[in-house]
Amino acid sequence: MDSGIAAEQQESSFHDRAHRLLASKTSLIWVVTWEEARLETQLGRLADHTFKKPIPLLVWSATTGLVDRRDNQVFAGTESPRSALDAVLRIETTVIVLLEDLHPFLTDPLVVRRLREVSRSLDAGYSSIFVSAPDLHVPRDLEKAVAVLELELPGPEELGSVLQRQLDGSPGTHLAEPELGSALVRAAAGLTEDEARRAFARLLLNKTEVTAENLSEIYEEKRQIIRKSGILDFVPPRGGLDQVGGLANLKKWLQMRKRFFGRQARNAGITMPKGVLLTGVSGCGKSLSVQAISSFWQLPMVRLDMNRVYGAPGGPEEGLQRAIETAEAVSPCILWIDEIETAIVGMSGDPTGLATRIFSSFLTWMQEKTKIVFVAATANEIHMLPPELLRKGRFDEIFFVDLPSEQERTDIFTVHLRKRGHHPEDFPIVNLAKSTGNFTGAEIENVVVSALYRAFGEDRSPDGDDLYWAVGQTIPLATTMAEKIKEIRRWADQRAIRAS
Template identity: 40%
Template sequence: MKYHGIDAQFANLVKARFPFVYIPTWEEDRALQMIYDVAENTEFFQSGREVYVWSQTTGIRKKGEAGKKNETVHPSAAIDFAEKTEENMILVLKDFHVFFGTGNRAPDYALIRRLRDYLSNSRSTGTYMKTIVFLSPVLVLPEDMQKEITVLEFPLPTADQIHSVMDDLIETNADVIQVDLDESERRSLAKAALGLTLQEAENAFSKAMVELKGLNRKAFQTVMEEKNQVIRKTGILEFIKSDLSLEDIGGLENLKKWLLKRKDSWSERAAFYHLPAPKGVLITGVPGCGKSLTAKAMSAIWELPLLKMDMGRIFSGVVGSSEENMRKAIATAEAVAPSILWIDEIEKGFASGGEATGDGGTSARVFASFLTWMQEKESPVFVIATANNIRTLPPELLRKGRFDEIFFVDLPTFSERKKIFELHIRKKICSCRAGENFVITEELLEHLARISEGFVGAEIEQVIYNALYEAFFEKRKVLPEDIEQAVAMTIPLSVTQKEQIKELREWANIRAVAATAKEDLKQYQVSEQARKEDKEGDINTSRGGRLLDF
């Protein structure tokens, strides 16, 4: 059985006499089977390799050997065994990470020293070819041995392997279940389970069979629920469920068109055009203008899982865990690919490239690993990053090759404000009993858009809520006058942060693409007072962002 070439990679390390190989994986049994297969494969080794497995509960055992634990249960005894055994061998040490220091447990420095002594002795008396494999669910490397240990990433199961598990389940339970999926749909279901371990995939299929008395199209939802569980357990990524659509976003037509043209670009159909999967977009702009809403809507339109990365969880307090958290987050996003990885307010985690933060270089290392992944990633993981203060981001993150495009979301234009008001009135007022007789007219929308010059989408939404609260307090239905009064009582962000928004526009004017459509920008209207203020450096008419027609 092939494991995406992992068997050949492992065999080459063994043949090259690498002393220590670390395989971080939750799939202990599958990894062990791969090691057994390699050791017994005469294409790799003419005389084969003997495999011994050590654990703290049983000591050292050969394949298939049973019995009570023996005198080799102590970890030092396992190293002694490796040193004294006179044969070509592979010794697998299970869960050795606990001795390297994990959580609140300090490293066992005496044991680490013993491993280093073993390495020195094996080099001086290296008659036999021996490799020690550390097999653990998490990657923990002692600083003293980082140069000696080679990490071998063990891939998650392929669609074919998952399909095989599903077929076995169907065959085993053929008398009691009904399968309403053709072969194409079965393969699609197996692909939907990519990112799960074989055990997790088997659990998902078993659960679906119990709930549905078989397998049908509803099983896809069960698989997604299992993936949600996997993501939630990481504690780093959050699975965001969204039923929004791009129609729920007022304006930003340029950005919408760009996203729609790239839908399904990770599919087999895109291969006919030699199209690479898009890397991602960076969306910056005025707070409250729909950047986060766009990420949620894109997940629904592209029909891909949306994973939100919390930078605060990445930078945890345990030394060395931040780098591991980033590696785990990236691995999870790739495991459920194709997927969308959403990094909200990216500047809070990567401002200035992580330099001069007083954390011993942790931020810089995490930033460097993220940059490398963005540049070289092959898995179809689309990154959508949002930023309010993009000026603090390092230039190496903004250059081409990291993101496909940088979009600037400005204050809504007159036309966009009309659309935003219509969306919120229809969704929040007309859908409730207090607004069942509310009439939306073109005159009303134009009037509201005119008096709300400088308002962002979030402020318009709050205006609608304030109007509802006013009607609720007076125990009556909502009136257009309630919305007008709420607008009059609101001081927009464009006033309270006028200088900051002006600086942001100046930055984006030559460095980003406008998210707003060209025709909407032409329709932008301002009052005579705003025009006078613009001459004094106001922000209302200097529209930021290059205008490209996608």
């Protein structure tokens, strides 16, 4: 299934990398994953195809002991890790061994010792031991002896076959159009195989036809799962760029980079855009524009809440780490950090240096990340932004979003009238734009909303007078904050380019 944009993100698959390790006689391999069943399937494939002849895959867990996966034959008396390792040592042919859930036993120095000995004695041949664990807490004594592999979340191809199997199993249900398949696969990016299977199964349940409307069910599933990570929120795509009035420069910039996320660009070795920072006057569409990027680029978006990073149970460092891992797992994606300055608040009053440390690990990650996680940040209190954040190489561009021009105000009226089912041509929007100098986008939206309310309350269709009335009711914030806006503009003049 070709889902275009959500192409494989890693140059080589787990299979290829594991194959290389086996071929080079690596005897101890640590695999970071939550997905034991999927790992078993992958290793089964390696056991079948790496060597001239298929070799056995033996799987150990503390409850079952060592089991030969081909015939489910159990090696008696191998429930303890040491007895299992002893049994492995006695096998003379080439095998792949998967030890599931070994990590709780690795606090026992004797188990660690035995594992090292067994792995060393396997070095001569092609047998190898895989240890699966949800994280990378390798005991120090083993660090030198293990190779580490990550079983990435399933890519579009694997998700595609999961979907296909579910469809095959539900003959009463079909997709309204074939392209929907890729859209579903894209929507499921970031789920484990199990999660995706459950999500698809629920989606197909009791339906004869799946339509684009149903995509939101997958997004909801994903939202729940990402929520469980505790730090990130999944933001379902809403309106596209057509919901944003004005900001032509920003739109052009986004338009030019849309292609970068396609498979071709990636294969051509094009450097991916890293991120964008939107600063500017409150209520003029910064957050709105960030949300529009997601649907415009057709990439999933997750939001990082810095307050949650600081409140994370394992401490902020672990919180940030987990957030980054989750975002990378959903890659390619957009990571939205709204009001990034709040992350840095109190840095001056930061006696322990914690905030500074968190922030600098974030910057380092931004600089060095290899996964496609496009950072879209917004900032209001620009004077709080440290120079490190603004340095070249961090964000590809810093945009300044000013109060909308007259033409832009016309566009914003158009957007909001249309959004509510009205024809902009029926209203004097050009003149309205003239009489709303200094209004923010949010205030124009409010004008439209109040005008519609008034007409509705009087049981008639809205007209120009309702809008003029609402304009008269509004005191634009910019009038009272003229000084502050001047200051923002001065700052932006030297550091940012205009979004309009």
